[in-house]
Amino acid sequence: MISSSDLTIIHQDDSLVVVEKPGGVLSVPGRGPDKQDCIVNRLKNVIPSCMEQPAVHRLDMDTSGLMVLALCSDAHRNLSRQFQEREVEKRYEALLDGEVEEERGEIQLSFRLDVDNRPHQIYDPVHGKLGITLWEKLGVENRLTRIAFTPVTGRTHQLRVHAAHELGLGYPIIGDRLYGGGKLGDSLMLHARYLRFRHPESGETLRFESKVPF
Numbered sequence: 001m002i003s004s005s006d007l008t009i010i011h012q013d014d015s016l017v018v019v020e021k022p023g024g025v026l027s028v029p030g031r032g033p034d035k036q037d038c039i040v041n042r043l044k045n046v047i048p049s050c051m052e053q054p055a056v057h058r059l060d061m062d063t064s065g066l067m068v069l070a071l072c073s074d075a076h077r078n079l080s081r082q083f084q085e086r087e088v089e090k091r092y093e094a095l096l097d098g099e100v101e102e103e104r105g106e107i108q109l110s111f112r113l114d115v116d117n118r119p120h121q122i123y124d125p126v127h128g129k130l131g132i133t134l135w136e137k138l139g140v141e142n143r144l145t146r147i148a149f150t151p152v153t154g155r156t157h158q159l160r161v162h163a164a165h166e167l168g169l170g171y172p173i174i175g176d177r178l179y180g181g182g183k184l185g186d187s188l189m190l191h192a193r194y195l196r197f198r199h200p201e202s203g204e205t206l207r208f209e210s211k212v213p214f
Contacts, residue, residue: 006042015075027058065192078200091194092149098171100145104136107162121157131155
């Protein structure tokens with residue numbers, strides 16, 4: 001593990017890095033000078049030889065946990081394809097603001113961007129894109145439910161929408177400012193804890209786990 005004030009790298013080789021993204025940090029740069037602090041730019045500061053656009057997937061700004069980034073174009077193409085073809089396994093853990101009664105299940109909800117309230121996503125069974133999430137209850141703590149999420153698709157805010165919507169689990173993730181009662185400065189209790197993919201050069205299966213901070 002390589003840790004600096006800017007970035008925590010838990011794996012690095014000639015093709016890729018796996019980092020621990022803190023909550024509250026963008027994955028990629030946004031528009032404007034106030035949105036340039038992000039994982040991609042922090043990586044470039046630590047590894048100047050990194051390719052210009054290393055991100056092959058993203059985590060929401062408020063979500064913490066594991067991200068893989070490519071260091072060269074060949075690795076970027078290979079990893080991007082693995083994500084597009086759903087060959088990458090991702091697992092998340094979250095604390096929900098309520099007691100979920102069921103033990104496990106599958107959520108299938110279609111949603112899209114609310115163009116009048118960006119970046120909020122809204123349920124739309126006609127024009128939305130289908131999101132699919134597998135989930136399992138890990139336990140109940142002080143009327144809060146700890147859930148393990150395995151997303152099958154990778155839609156924007158998918159886990160947050162599927163947790164909060166009445167046709168999903170019906171309880172928002174703690175700290176969610178968009179879909180729950182979270183306020184500015186609250187930490188979102190959603191962490192990308194597990195990542196499995198094939199190394200773009202060797203084909204070896206790589207698995208990484210991250211300790212859940214809540």
